[in-house]
Amino acid sequence: MPQIVIENLFNLRINSTSVHRKVIEIIHENGIDWMHACGKKGRCTTCRIILKSGAENLSPPTKPELDFLQQGRLKTGERLSCQAELLSGKIVVRVGEFNKFPHINYSE
Template structure:
């Protein structure tokens, strides 16, 4: 069963019965706010996530992610949640400092 753990949201755990779903969709379906300025189209980096564990459980990088990586807008441990599908297993992520909402209390 695919699982997402968001460390700096108090280790919020999201379990899904469905594999091969976009990470941002799984997060939003759980009722958790996650920034996305371009409407989940891969045209910005506001939905980026810092991957702590489980990078191997994600789909391959998409063309937008490769472009942002070549521009140094994505670090090696970052992915766009709107472009990444969780294929299997567990994914442990953090919300990037620049992408935090002011109305949410984050943990460290």
């Protein structure tokens, strides 16, 4: 069963019953706020995730992600949660300092 673990949200585990779904959709469907300024269209990088493990369980980077990597707006190990699809297995991610919400209590 596909799973997302968010390290700095107290190792929150989100199980998904479906595959080939955008990471941000799975997160939002489970009641977790995650920043996204452009409406989940891959235009702004505010929904980025810091991928700690499980890259092989995600779809390949999309053109917007590759463009942002080339421009330096995404770093190696970062993905856009609105572009990356969870294919299978488990991914472990972190919320970056740049997109933490003030109303959420983070574990670090």
